[in-house]
Amino acid sequence: MLVDTYGRVATDLRVSLTDRCNLRCTYCMPEEGLKWLAKPDLLTDDEIVRMVRIATSLLGVTEVRFTGGEPLLRPGLTGIVERCAALDPRPRLSLTTNGIGLARTATALRTAGLDRVNVSLDTLRPEVFHRLTRRDRHRDVLSGLAAARDAGLTPVKINTVLMPGLNDDEAPELLAWAIAEGYELRFIEQMPLDAQHGWKRDGMITAADVLRSLRTRFDLTPEDRERRGAAPAERWVVDGGPHRVGVIASVTRPFCAACDRTRLTADGQVRDCLFARDESDLRGALRSGADDQEIAALWRRAMWGKKAGSGLDDPAFLQPDRPMSAIGG
Structure with missing residues (x-):
């Protein structure tokens, strides 16, 4: 298994398929984009499938999430x-996406074996979407969400980041809409993973801010803590149920003690934490002829040294060199 010195076992693998994206979200990358990875540096389809096979057959991974960039x-x-x-x-398979393109691919992905999707959507207002993403694709995201739901990629989860002065007043409206449409909404605190390194703790919309806003319209009851397990989202029952809303408080209420994730970047690097500043190269071993057992041993070694926490609560915290789009969510 992928166990660390604190006894945590990683059973959830996040696989980044590309660092490219067709949006330019202000909290992720600059308007001009980034220097993308060269194609030869990316793991091939065969290499990705092999890495997933090693993870599931030799290392105890049971959940695989495909991420990006935009997968x-x-x-x-x-x-x-x-x-x-x-x-x-067979692992349970999911996908984190911005939703652009889902309208034409949701059915094929479901037929191929994808179990569900997480879709990023920060606003219901097209003009705010344009300001946040620098693209006019709001309608495409809404169409993609509906296509995913209709294809059976459920539960369809929506990931929302609230930004001061842009969409920080939309929490109740977003929740009411998600409930009406049959989606599960999760608010995520803005994390220090932007390429510009412009994140500031002061002024960010916190989990407490989100809950305070939601309670102006809804009655929220904390879900049983035992049901959360290693899930990053704390969940609340809305108006007595059955609907729920989640909040991922990575900054103000870290959940590192229960973390069960391991990450593989699009260029074959293992990361033991989203905020890690070090990586372990598996692509080199893969391409130099290492067998499955040797790669599994390298992966175990990479996860053994995982730190107790992300370090976000340390005043000396430094952002990873790679932004979110290059790490994978």
């Missing part, structure tokens, strides 16, 4: 999903 930009995505769904043991 729908990966040309071989459907084939990767299909091949991973055919593995034995």
Whole structure:
């Protein structure tokens, strides 16, 4: 298993398929974009499937989430999903996406074996969406959400980041809409993973801010803590149920003690934490002829040294060199 010195076991693998994205969200990257990874540096489809097979057959991974960048930009995505769904043991497969392109791919992905999706959507207002993402694709995201729901990629979860002066007043409106549409809404505190390194703790919208806003319209009851397990979101029952809303408080209420995640970047680097400043190269071993057992041993070694926490509560915290788009969510 992928165990660390604190006894945590990683069973959830996040696999980044690309660092490219077709949005330019202000809290993620500059308007002009970034210098993308060169194609030869990216893991091939065969290499990705092999890495997932090693993780599930030798290392105890049971959940695989495909991320990016924007994973729908990966040309071989459907084939990767299909091949991973055919593995034995079969992992549960999900996808984190901005939703652009889901309208045309949701059914094919479901047929290939994808179980569900998380879609990023920060606002219901097209003009605010344009200001946040620097793109006019709001309608495409809404269409993608509906297509995912109709294809059975459920529960469809929506990830929302609230930004001061832009969409910080939308929490109740977003929750009411998500409930009406049959989606599960999760608010995520803005994290220090932007390429510009412009994140500031002062002024960010916290989990407490979100809950305070939601309670102006809804009655929220904390869900049983035992049901949370290693999930990053704290969940609240809305107006007595059955609907729920989640808040991922990575900054103000870290959940590192229960973390069960391991991450593989698009260029084959293992990260033991989203905020890690070090990586372990598996691509080199993969391409130099290492067998599955050797790669598994390297992966175990990479996870063994995982730190107790992300360090976000340390005044000396330094952001990772890589931004979120290059790490994978």
